Amino acid sequence: MAPLDFKPNDFSEVPYSVYSDEQIYAQEQKQLFQGDAWHFLAMEIELPNAGDYKTMPVGDTPVIVVRDKNGNINAMVNRCAHRGNLVCIEDHGNLDCLTCVYHNWTYDLQGNLATIAFEKGIQGNGGMAEDFDKSCHSLQRLRVETYCGLAFGTFSDDVPSLTDYFGPEMCGNIQRLLGRDMELLGRFQHGLDGNWKLYMENVRDTYHATLLHSFMTTFRLNRLSMKGAVEVSEGGLHHLTYSIRAQDNDQGQYDAKEIRAQKDDYALKAPELLESWPEFECDTTLAIQSLFPNFSIQQLSNVITLRLIVPKGPNKSELTWWVLGAVEDTPEQRAMRIRQSNLVGPGGYIAMEDGAVVGWVRRGVTGAEDKKSILAMGGRDVERISESRCNELAVRGFWQGWHGLMES
Amino acid sequence: MPDSSLPPFDADASLLQRIDTLNRRYGHVIDEDKLEEWPKFFTEDGRYMVTTRQNHEANMPVGLILCENRAMIEDRILALRSANLFEPHSYRHLIDPPVVTGLDGIEYSLQTSFACFRTVQSSAPEIFCTGKYLDRIIDDGSILRFKERIVVCDSERIDTLIVIPL
DSSP, rough: OOOOOBBTTTEEEEGGGGGHHHHHHHIIIIIIIIIOOOOOEEEEGGGGSSSEEEEEEEEOOOOOEETTTEEEEEEEEEEESTTTOOOOOEEEEEEEEOOOOTTTOOTTTTTTTOOOTTOOOOOTTTSTTTOHHHHHOOOOBBBEEEETTEEEEEEEEEEESSHHHHHHHHHHHHEEEEEEOOEEEEEEEEESSSSSHHHHHHHOOOOSSSHHHHHHTTTTSSSSSSSEEEEEEEOEEEEEEEEEEEOOOOOOOGGSSSSOOOOTOOOOOOOOGGGOOSSTTTOOOOOOOOEETTEEEEEETTTEEEEEEEEOOOTEEEEEEEEEEEEEEHHHHHHHHHHGGGGSSSTTTTHHHHHHHHHHHHHHHTTTTTOOEEETEEETSOSSEEEESOOOOOHHHHHHOOOOOHHH | OOOOTTTTHHHHHHHHHHHHHHHHHHHHHEEEGGGGGGGGGEEEEEEEEEEEHHHHHHHHHOEEESSSSSHHHHHHHHHHHHHOOOEEEEEEEEEEOOOOEEEEEEEEEEEEEEEEEEEETTTEEEEEEEEEEEEEEEESSOEEEEEEEEEEEESSSSSOOOOOOO
């Protein structure tokens, strides 16, 4: 096992080796991606009909997610029990059963091995060995649970049920955003030039938001002086940060000349881009939530998105965005969501920098495996809640959760 | 939206030549960093969208970039120049001759293949995007402008970010 060089119970300094070490990467695959965590698989609306399937990775493992004839969502490893060939080649489609093209072994939509080509041989010659028992050679199944239209899977028999894993505070926000009929408005992917954890740190980093994303500050979309909080779940695993619509005209520290983004003469020619409506009674205008290890849900004004960052080796990762609307939206509301979605994704006005910074940190820490990053903004502990968003506690929480699972 | 299932129309050579020139100039202003010129290729109500083949075929309304008029197109350049942060990079477009898919008075529908190479600072050039332009062009007799340009990327996957238009 690779050394996890943290101080005891202190996650305010992170050894840079965690982003590049091959052994740590292999250990993550075992302890996190095949271990005691739930992994996002699909939105139920992506698989509306019996037989609808998609393929996707859970960590490095190729997985088929499919809706069966009883309406349940199942997930199994996309690997034929015979010789390891991919059973589904296409990234999505609809099938009555799953057939491996190599030797025509077929599986039902629960992953049970149904038929084997030439099982009894040809004209009495050949055939499978007599001791071969089809019932022992299903596709490897994941445990699957759904919540608010999201399907998650795990290889673990020990991890608690999905809602216990998230906890009531995290479930509250998922329910608020997604506890209604949703519509998929688009999906994007981008490849990132660094380790997946650099992106998850960024998702949980409330300190950078107004500093790295000039667009946001320029248009006062969010200021750290807005009312809100950062919450971290027990053990650090998940986090939620939110802010409530600003009622004040407080300029605060943003008039300080050192804030690069502030440009008095900068105004949008088409301000309708930012037109929004108060969608939630709680007046939350920004909510970013991470669900350990690599999934997040966010609301930015009326843009509701899901993000999944999948590792592709220690130094590469792949990010997928799902952009969502609600079925109940009026045509005007739907149009506003679609316009506002210019804020997110690989070309998003306040998202593009997040992808780039992953690559810049990777390059910056090359050769610095014996050195550490600093996460001491707001102290060194992992408190459960902070009203100040100028705080790295949620990032410290990520490392607490990561460390706990890696050592388990 | 142009229907790409239509067979190519026979358009007269001079019209094809004018459209081809429009596309070359379009690629030129982007590749030569004359981005303030880029919005002028659109009508005032011109629509510009960058999407992926998967999203386009599934009729997904959200774009990687989605501008509903020329003002929004200008804002993309304003943000690129003044707000967004990214590593300096440039494009090199290779744009095919256009295929006409519809002619309706002064409005033409076209489909055009393109490839776009990206060079980030002093790194080696890489293929950033291949795809097709689905266009509706308005001809006022002397000037051709895009009433709509939908950029359909062949791949669902964009490397790192997209800030310079395609």
